[in-house]
Amino acid sequence: MSACPFSKPANDNGCPFGTSPKSQSINEPPTGTSGGLGGCPIDNKAKDDIEDLLSVQAPRSLSLNGKVLDRFLPETYPIKINKYQDYTEILDDPQLAMAMRQGTKVVHRAAENSVFTRRFLKGDITKDEYGQYLRSLYFVYKSMEGLLELHQDDPAIEMIYFPDELNRTETLLSDISFFYGPERLAQVTDPASMTPAVKQYIQAMEEACKVNPALMVSHSYARYLGDLSGGQILAKRLKKHILHLEKQDSSWDSRAGLAFYHFNNIGNQNEFKNMYRQQLDEAPVTARTKELVVAEAIKSFELNIALFDEIQSLSDSDQLYKIDDNAKETNDNTATSKSSPQPSSLSSPLSSPSPSSFQWLLQNVSSLPALTTGVAAITTLGCVAYLRHRQT
Incomplete structure (x- = not known):
């Protein structure tokens, strides 16, 4: 993989954005100021950036x-x-x-x-x-x-x-x-x-x-x-x-x-x-x-x-x-609701639904x-x- 595109000429050490020398061991803890992880911040995602990439929630x-x-x-x-x-x-x-x-x-x-x-x-x-x-x-x-x-x-x-x-x-x-x-x-x-x-x-x-x-x-x-x-x-x-x-x-x-x-x-x-x-x-x-x-x-x-x-x-x-139909109002007030027997209470099954009536x-x-x-x-x-x- 090619070197950092922002790096200095070959006779310089590392990326100009980082402070870690090329000779640093891979097992050594990272140093420098580029996002806290060391090395080139273009090649290495900072910890905060990585966390942000994972922040999309369904x-x-x-x-x-x-x-x-x-x-x-x-x-x-x-x-x-x-x-x-x-x-x-x-x-x-x-x-x-x-x-x-x-x-x-x-x-x-x-x-x-x-x-x-x-x-x-x-x-x-x-x-x-x-x-x-x-x-x-x-x-x-x-x-x-x-x-x-x-x-x-x-x-x-x-x-x-x-x-x-x-x-x-x-x-x-x-x-x-x-x-x-x-x-x-x-x-x-x-x-x-x-x-x-x-x-x-x-x-x-x-x-x-x-x-x-x-x-x-x-x-x-x-x-x-x-x-x-x-x-x-x-x-x-x-x-x-x-x-x-x-x-x-x-x-x-x-x-x-x-x-x-x-x-x-x-x-x-x-x-x-x-x-x-x-x-x-x-x-x-x-x-x-x-x-x-x-x-x-x-x-x-x-x-x-x-x-x-x-x-x-x-x-x-x-x-x-x-x-x-005999109970509803009409424009000319000639409804015959009074002569039609009306239920004394609402006897619809909705008043006391069975456990399975609306199960879904x-x-x-x-x-x-x-x-x-x-x-x-x-x-x-x-x-x-x-x-x-x-x-x-």
């Missing part, structure tokens, strides 16, 4: 009875712990919106393979299934919006905190009341009725806040932009296939039962989305926080897919709360690790609908 997998939750994290996106990188320095141009958009591409496509998602987009779901969808979203949004309010002073969250324009909790309550009837509202929104996938979603957001409140930016991005992008498309599916309305009907423009998809305090939704993305791109985050935000965005999409899969599973096993979901729900290394993923139904609509 993210820990979160699993749900064999389902790996971080399977959508790109292999080319490791979390590197570099002690020489200043993780306390705020990035000049973080481009969070672009980073999350690129990071969640794969899981967006994966969401389209969800059975419930495909059926929803085809208008092939039942009222009971849609009712469960609303109930699941209600618990998720109530928790998410509570956490965003709690941490609204965080510099990153402050950039994208628009409760008057975006909050969905009250609209979901309105839609749930429409389908189940106001007299059952307290029962179907009782926290005791939360399903395992919903509990897991809420727990994940709470754990994210413990790591860094800024990670709630990921959940806000995944849910709200999906709702804004595909909401109107989904609303039309629901009018036709769930509410059985026709475009020529005078009731077609009614928002009864569809409040979730209407953002009354936003004028031009495209302009608002562009502003929201710009705010994301200017969020004051460090390089480390940016990595975690992208990973958490992927995980947020995965958690949503888990909700969809759970609804399909509950439907297949006939464990959904039933919607009584119950395992590991209470043992999810902290999200510093837990990185995984999932999509919103609204985003999927929007992307499919653009392709047609």
